[in-house]
Amino acid sequence: MTLAAPAPAHEAPAPERARPRTLTPRFFARHLTRFALSLTALLVASFAMIHLIPGDPLRKMLGPTAPKELIEQRRDELGLDDSIPVQFVHYLRDVFSGDLGTSFISAQPVSTIIRDGLLNTLALALLATVVALLVAVPLGMWGAVRTENGRSRRTESAFGALTGAAVAVPEYLYALALVIVFALGLSWFPPAGLTGPASYVLPVLALAIGPAAMIARVARVETLRELGSDYMRLARAKRLPAGRLYVRHLLPNTLTATLTMGGLLLSGLITGSVLVENVFAWPGLGLRTVEAITQKDYPVAQAVILVYGAIVLAVNFVVDLALGALDPKSALSTGKEN
Known part of the structure; x- marks a missing residue:
């Protein structure tokens, strides 16, 4: 007769995995x-811009009727007669000293x-990012709670249709519609410029x-x-109040991907607000870009x-660091830290 070994009174808990640093x-x-490395490639590309312009860039800048003496003077001022490596070294020196040259149109320092x-573009982009996040995150969470486990198919269809349509419309069409309705029609806001x-x-x-709309879809x-994770099931089993359940437990764990997209969105708004x-005739960098190209x-x-x-x-650099701090798994996706 074989006697079974007595079961231990209690098992030792499994060691908790160390949180990756x-x-x-x-x-x-x-x-x-x-x-x-990316900044170096950008410096090379911006330096090469003048040299990749077909023909004589100075002739294009100053016009076909500009006297030869003026062109030679500007060529000497810009150092275009030097070798390419020497010009690049001078370009790096000027950039890192804050000297970006002089505008040919206004004669003002480019810096x-x-x-x-x-400054005006950053203010616009930062405010738009904050507004987008403040609207999108609660909207996405509400859409998820309302449509969890296949509930409220109508809400799910309406949410997908409205946010999808909102993403598909270009920003400049929104701008035109807002000007027509709220500036020209209702006279609630100024139609152009920065007056207050x-x-x-x-x-x-x-x-x-x-x-x-795009962030709301991601947040949902x-x-x-x-909502399907174990910690949320446990929190619901404890019958926690809705505010504590969704704000304290759910919200922090849904923000990682949302804030990452928000950071990338900020850079996109800065460069895409042209x-x-x-x-709106906004005195920002986008307006200056169009003026510089056309002139x-x-x-x-x-x-x-x-x-x-x-x-x-x-x-992107700051977002990578922030994502690494918020989500330890993100560091492991690009290599081991041990």
Whole structure:
């Protein structure tokens, strides 16, 4: 007769897996290296812009009737007679010292033109990003709670149709519609320019509607995924109040992907606000870009390309670090940190 071994009174709990450390020096150095390499490629591309223009760029800048002496003078001022490597070294020196040249149209320092326009563009893009997130996250969470487990098919269909249509409409069409209805029709807001706080309302809405719909769709998917997780089942079993259940437990766990998209959205709004700024005659970098291209003001156009690219790279770098801090798994997707 074989006697079974007595069962232990209680089993030792399984050791908890260590939470991966993401913001280690190696993680930071890897992303910093990527940022530096991308910035180097951007500097090369912006420098090459003048040299890739077909024909003589100075002749295009100054016009076909410009005297030869003026062209030779400007060529000497810009150092275009030097070798390409020497010109690139001088270009790097000027960029990192803040000297981006002089506008051929207004004779103003390009750095001054970029600074003034960039501040207005950043204000517009930041406000649009905040508005989009404040609307999209609650809307996406509400849509997920209402349609969880196949409930309310009508709500699900309406949510998908409305947000899909909102994403499909270009920002400049929103801008035109808002101007026609709220500026020209109702006279609630100024139609153009920057004359006060009311001037921000229509351009911010024009930039925020499409991104808010897109983020709402992402927030709904993330919320549905979290609603089916074990911790949410446990929280519901405890019959926690709705505010505590959704705000304290659900919201933080749905924000990772949403905030990542919000960060990328910010860089997209900064670089993609050109048409909206032109509709509202907004004194931002987008308006300066169109003016520089149409007037063949190549020093300004060259600087705008550099600034736009640097903004995108910087925002992506910050988003990568923030994602690594919020979601430990994100670091493991690009390499081991051990």
